Amino acid sequence: MEVSWDSLHAEIMACQKCPLCRGIRHKVPGQGDGRAKLMFIGEGPGAEEDAQGLAFVGAAGQLLTKMIAAIGMTREQVYICNVVKCRPPQNRVPLPEEAAACLPYLRAQFSLVRPRVIVLLGATAARAVLGDQMRITRDRGVWVEKKGVWFMPTYHPAALLRDESKKRDAWHDLQAVMGKLKELESQSSPSA
Numbered sequence: 001m002e003v004s005w006d007s008l009h010a011e012i013m014a015c016q017k018c019p020l021c022r023g024i025r026h027k028v029p030g031q032g033d034g035r036a037k038l039m040f041i042g043e044g045p046g047a048e049e050d051a052q053g054l055a056f057v058g059a060a061g062q063l064l065t066k067m068i069a070a071i072g073m074t075r076e077q078v079y080i081c082n083v084v085k086c087r088p089p090q091n092r093v094p095l096p097e098e099a100a101a102c103l104p105y106l107r108a109q110f111s112l113v114r115p116r117v118i119v120l121l122g123a124t125a126a127r128a129v130l131g132d133q134m135r136i137t138r139d140r141g142v143w144v145e146k147k148g149v150w151f152m153p154t155y156h157p158a159a160l161l162r163d164e165s166k167k168r169d170a171w172h173d174l175q176a177v178m179g180k181l182k183e184l185e186s187q188s189s190p191s192a
Contacts, residue, residue: 020086026053030081039079039115043124050087055080060157063124071178079113081129099128116184122156141173
């Protein structure tokens with residue numbers, strides 16, 4: 001069965017697969033270009049995201065917007081989502097079973113967007129997508145290729161707000177993302 005954005009959105013809005021759906025204001029499925037070449041995956045909604053129903057709109061989201069602009073793109077040109085679609089209490093890290101309950105939605109988003117490059121923002125996203133062995137401090141900045149899609153684990157914008165010394169590494173990661181997108185584009189465009 002082919003999934004559509006409408007059916008996926010309806011399924012996320014009706015989801016009660018884990019306790020996270022209790023006590024939230026809004027589910028936060030994600031937003032952006034449904035056919036973007038570049039996708040960002042974070043951990044889960046925070047207070048502002050829960051209030052507005054949009055991913056990455058709080059302080060970390062404002063920094064992410066600046067990061068996207070720094071690589072010459074806008075939020076409307078990328079797709080932004082999270083591992084879990086409901087805010088964990090007190091913004092705690094989602095439990096493995098909560099992330100597992102939302103993983104089919106993330107996979108459906110991936111199959112609809114079909115990005116060439118995915119930036120994994122923080123340890124939770126890196127582990128959910130690439131496996132429990134991932135360590136963000138060790139593995140950030142290292143490309144992982146799976147089935148023709150390139151994954152770049154890097155620091156979550158919230159971590160950059162807490163520790164500005166990580167911003168230089170995150171900028172190097174974003175420059176690598178820019179380079180990879182250009183490389184992939186040149187490979188796919190017909191030579192003159």
